[in-house]
Amino acid sequence: ETGVTQTPRHLVMGMTNKKSLKCEQHLGHNAMYWYKQSAKKPLELMFVYNFKEQTENNSVPSRFSPECPNSSHLFLHLHTLQPEDSALYLCASSQVWDPAYEQYFGPGTRLTVT
């Protein structure tokens, strides 16, 4: 497997469920990111991890909880979500924690909250 992979690709969950999104990068990068893309809105940065340490939390509600156990893996734990959280969640990685460096994106997880 090469590049950035994300599982699952699609997820439907109720508001009381707990689920997790997984991201894995096979590029040897040091920085990893979670983005949210809602319909007709720009990509919004949620979290940044650099060398496994969280460096950015872009005012994300606590019902989203990230975890980065090592530089290759990133999780987004979800609990008690709201219907407005339905969106495409994209994971990305880059060699260096600097937006000027190319970010490699996974295909995303399409989340629907019912």
Place this chain on the structure above:
Amino acid sequence: DQQVKQNSPSLSVQEGRISILNCDYTNSMFDYFLWYKKYPAEGPTFLISISSIKDKNEDGRFTVFLNKSAKHLSLHIVPSQPGDSAVYFCAARGGGTASKLTFGTGTRLQVTL
């Protein structure tokens, strides 16, 4: 308040002609600009970038122009090919948060035969 705007949600161009995708920004602190391309069911992929100290950057068929006084950048694709059909996102770095990219909403380019 959107700091990076792509006012054309879609654009249709004939194969072989020039495609021009536009992007406007409001924050004069942005110092680096990037274009990403996204195909359906795939993540965005990096296309080309430009520093604010330059006004043009070229890579094969793709050229990005930056007009700082107008706070405007554009992506030119010449000649356009059917495989260029995708959504193109403009993004900017800086604006007080050096570690963050601010994205536009994207322009869907359709290259027709």
